[in-house]
Amino acid sequence: MAPKRVSLAEAGPVKKPSHSAPTRVRVSVRLRPYISREDEGKEGPCVRGTGDRSLEILNWRNSMETMSYQFDAFYGERSSQQEVYTGSVKPVLSHLLSGQNASVFAYGPTGAGKTHTMLGGAEEPGVIPRAVRDVFQMVREQSSLPASQDWEHSVSMSYLEIYNEKVLDLLEPRDLDLPIREDKDKNILIPGLTQRAIGSFSEFESHFLPASQNRTVASTKLNTRSSRSHTVLVIRVVKSQRSHPFRQLTGKLYLIDLAGSEDNRRTGNQGIRLKESGAINSSLFVLSKVVDSLNQGLARVPYRDSKLTRLLQDSLGGSAHSVMITNIAPEQKYYFDTLTALNFAAKSKQVVNKPFTRETLQAAALKRQREESAQSENAPKKRAKESHDRPAQMTDVSPTALSPPVEVCDPSVLERLLTLEKLMMGTPEKERLNLLRTVQESRQEIKKLKEKQKELEEQALAAQSLLAESRKAAAPSLPSASSPSDETLFMNHKHPSLLRKTSTAKPKKQQAIVSPLLVLPVQPLTHAIVSCKAEQTKMKSHVPEGKENWENWETRLDSSVLQKSRDRILSLLNTGSLKELKGLQRIGDKKAKLIIGWREINGAFTQVEDLQKIEGISAKLLTSFLKANILSTIAH
Numbered sequence: 001m002a003p004k005r006v007s008l009a010e011a012g013p014v015k016k017p018s019h020s021a022p023t024r025v026r027v028s029v030r031l032r033p034y035i036s037r038e039d040e041g042k043e044g045p046c047v048r049g050t051g052d053r054s055l056e057i058l059n060w061r062n063s064m065e066t067m068s069y070q071f072d073a074f075y076g077e078r079s080s081q082q083e084v085y086t087g088s089v090k091p092v093l094s095h096l097l098s099g100q101n102a103s104v105f106a107y108g109p110t111g112a113g114k115t116h117t118m119l120g121g122a123e124e125p126g127v128i129p130r131a132v133r134d135v136f137q138m139v140r141e142q143s144s145l146p147a148s149q150d151w152e153h154s155v156s157m158s159y160l161e162i163y164n165e166k167v168l169d170l171l172e173p174r175d176l177d178l179p180i181r182e183d184k185d186k187n188i189l190i191p192g193l194t195q196r197a198i199g200s201f202s203e204f205e206s207h208f209l210p211a212s213q214n215r216t217v218a219s220t221k222l223n224t225r226s227s228r229s230h231t232v233l234v235i236r237v238v239k240s241q242r243s244h245p246f247r248q249l250t251g252k253l254y255l256i257d258l259a260g261s262e263d264n265r266r267t268g269n270q271g272i273r274l275k276e277s278g279a280i281n282s283s284l285f286v287l288s289k290v291v292d293s294l295n296q297g298l299a300r301v302p303y304r305d306s307k308l309t310r311l312l313q314d315s316l317g318g319s320a321h322s323v324m325i326t327n328i329a330p331e332q333k334y335y336f337d338t339l340t341a342l343n344f345a346a347k348s349k350q351v352v353n354k355p356f357t358r359e360t361l362q363a364a365a366l367k368r369q370r371e372e373s374a375q376s377e378n379a380p381k382k383r384a385k386e387s388h389d390r391p392a393q394m395t396d397v398s399p400t401a402l403s404p405p406v407e408v409c410d411p412s413v414l415e416r417l418l419t420l421e422k423l424m425m426g427t428p429e430k431e432r433l434n435l436l437r438t439v440q441e442s443r444q445e446i447k448k449l450k451e452k453q454k455e456l457e458e459q460a461l462a463a464q465s466l467l468a469e470s471r472k473a474a475a476p477s478l479p480s481a482s483s484p485s486d487e488t489l490f491m492n493h494k495h496p497s498l499l500r501k502t503s504t505a506k507p508k509k510q511q512a513i514v515s516p517l518l519v520l521p522v523q524p525l526t527h528a529i530v531s532c533k534a535e536q537t538k539m540k541s542h543v544p545e546g547k548e549n550w551e552n553w554e555t556r557l558d559s560s561v562l563q564k565s566r567d568r569i570l571s572l573l574n575t576g577s578l579k580e581l582k583g584l585q586r587i588g589d590k591k592a593k594l595i596i597g598w599r600e601i602n603g604a605f606t607q608v609e610d611l612q613k614i615e616g617i618s619a620k621l622l623t624s625f626l627k628a629n630i631l632s633t634i635a636h
C-alpha cells in the first residue's frame with residue numbers, strides 16, 4: 001500500500017474531548033538475568049526481587065543495608081516476555097478502540113534489556129509484536145459485534161528514531177529532521193512522517209522488519225548491539241462511522257525503545273559514539289527534569305528542551321495511558337546505573353496523566369454530505385412531486401397527514417418528514433399513531449415559521465421603502481463631493497461579494513466588508529435577523545458617506561441565525577479547499593494558504609476566533625472578517 005504523509009487535513013472539526021479520570025503512569029521494573037556465567041559465579045547480584053511488586057538494592061553507603069522500592073509490578077530474571085506483556089502492556093491497549101492514546105516505553109541503562117523487552121527475538125517476541133498482533137485481534141473482534149455495523153476500522157503505522165537530536169523517518173529514510181508539533185489538545189504530531197496503512201500483522205512485519213534495519217545501532221564495550229537512538233513506533237487505530245454524523249475516533253499507541261543512559265568511562269565511547277552518547281544522556285537528563293517539574297507541579301515543564309521529551313509529552317503528564325518498563329541489570333558494575341534508574345522509576349510513578357477521547361468528524365464525508373444536501377436543495381419540488389406520485393401502498397396511512405407543505409419547507413425539514421413517513425410504513429399501529437403526532441407537530445412548526453417569514457418579509461419591504469424615502473429626503477443635503485463609487489455601491493443593492501466578482505480592480509478595504517445597512521433591506525431573509533425597524537432608522541444616520549460604523553452588530557442578529565452562520569464559516573475553515581477559503585471575505589491567497597497550513601499542523605479550528613492564532617490575523621482583522629462573512633453567509 002502506498003505510504004502517506006501524516007497530516008491533519010483529513011480530520012474534520014474536533015468535538016469537545018471527553019476526559020477520562022486522571023491516571024497515574026504505571027511503572028514496572030524488569031531485572032534481566034546475568035549475561036555471562038562467569039560474572040554470575042564470581043559476584044552476587046546488586047539487586048533482587050522481594051515480591052511481585054517490590055525489590056531491594058544494596059545501600060552503597062552501608063554494605064550491611066539494602067534500600068527497598070515498590071512499583072506496579074516487578075519482573076525477576078526468570079520472567080518471560082509473555083508475563084511482562086500480559087501483566088503490564090495488554091491492559092492499556094483497550095483504550096485505543098475508544099479513541100484514547102496509550103504509550104509504552106522502555107527505560108534503563110545501556111545493556112539492561114530494553115530492546116529485548118520491546119522487540120525480543122523470533123523465539124521470544126517482545127512487547128511490539130505482541131501488542132500489534134493484539135491490536136488486530138481487538139479490531140477484528142470489535143468489527144464483528146452487531147453494535148459496530150455502522151463503523152469501520154483502519155490501522156496504520158509510523159516509525160521514527162531520534163538520533164543526535166534529529167527526528168528521522170525509519171519507514172522512508174531521508175536525511176531530513178522532521179519537526180515536532182502539538183495541536184491545541186496537546187496531541188503530539190510530526191508533519192511529514194510517513195504513515196502506512198496496515199491490514200494484518202504480516203503486513204505490519206513487511207514494513208517493520210526492513211525499517212528496523214534502518215535504526216542506528218553500534219557496538220560499545222557494554223553492549224555489542226547498542227541502540228544509539230530512541231525509537232518510536234506509532235500504531236494508529238481509526239474508527240470511522242459510515243453514516244451521519246460521521247464520527248471518527250482516533251487512538252494512538254506509542255511503543256518506545258529509549259537508548260540507554262551511558263557512563264562513557266565504562267562504554268569506552270570515543271569520536272562519533274561519544275557524540276551520540278552526549279545526545280542520549282542529555283535527552284535523558286531533560287527527561288528526568290520533566291518528571292521532577294511535573295511532580296513539583298511547576299508551571300513550566302521543560303518538554304521543549306529535547307526532542308525526546310517533546311515526543312514523550314503525551315506520555316508523561318499528557319493525555320496517554322502510559323506504562324514505563326524500567327530495565328535493570330544484576331551486575332555489580334551496573335550498580336550506580338541501576339540505582340539511578342530505580343530512582344527515576346520511583347519518581348515517574350507519581351506522574352499523573354489525563355487521558356481523553358479524541359473524536360473528530362470526518363471532513364471528507366461531511367463535505368460530500370454538504371454537496372449532496374446542496375443538490376437536494378434544488379430538488380425539493382421534484383421530491384415533493386415524487387412523494388405525491390407514490391404508489392398506493394405507500395400512502396395508505398393518511399395522505400393528508402403526510403404530505404407536507406413542501407413549497408415552504410426547508411430541505412432538512414422535508415428530509416425529516418420523509419424519513420418519518422418511511423418509518424411509519426413499516427411500523428406497528430400504536431407506534432404509527434405516535435409518529436403521526438410527531439408529524440403533525442412538525443407541520444405546526446412549519447406553519448408558524450412560514451407566518452413568521454411572511455411577517456419579516458413585509459417588514460423588510462417596509463424598511464426598504466422607508467429607507468428609499470429617507471434617502472430621497474436626505475439627498476439635497478448630501479455633500480456634493482460624495483464619491484460616485486460609494487453612491488454606486490449604495491444604490492445598486494448588490495451584495496459586495498458580487499461587486500468583487502465583477503470588478504477587476506482590487507476593491508477598497510471598506511468594500512470588502514459587507515455594508516449591512518444598505519444591503520440588508522433588499523434581502524428579505526437577511527432582514528429577518530435584524531431586530532427592529534426603529535434600530536434601522538437610527539443606524540442610517542451613521543452611514544451617510546458609506547462608512548461602516550455599525551457597533552455591536554452581532555447583538556442585532558438573531559442568535560440562532562448568528563450561530564448557524566458562524567458554524568458554516570467554521571466548517572469552511574476546517575474543510576474548505578484553497579479556492580473555497582479564498583471565496584471568504586477578507587481572505588486572499590496568502591491567508592487561505594496560511595489557514596490550510598495552520599490546520600494541517602494544529603488540527604481543526606474549534607472556534608472561528610482561533611484564526612487569531614495565525615500570524616498576521618489581528619483582532620481587528622478578525623472582527624471585520626467575522627462581520628463581513630457572517631452577513632455575507634446570511635445574505636446568501
Ligand SMILES: Nc1ncnc2c1ncn2[C@@H]1O[C@H](COP(=O)(O)OP(=O)(O)OP(=O)(O)O)[C@@H](O)[C@H]1O
Pocket residue numbers: 031032033035077108109110111112113114115116117223225226227228258259260261327
Ligand atoms: N530478560 C532477558 N533475558 C535474556 N536475555 C536478555 C534479557 N534482557 C536482555 N537480554 C540480553 O542482554 C543483552 C542486552 O540487551 P538489550 O540490547 O536489549 O539492552 P538495551 O537496554 O536495549 O541496551 P542499549 O541501551 O545499549 O540498546 C542482549 O544480548 C539481550 O539479548
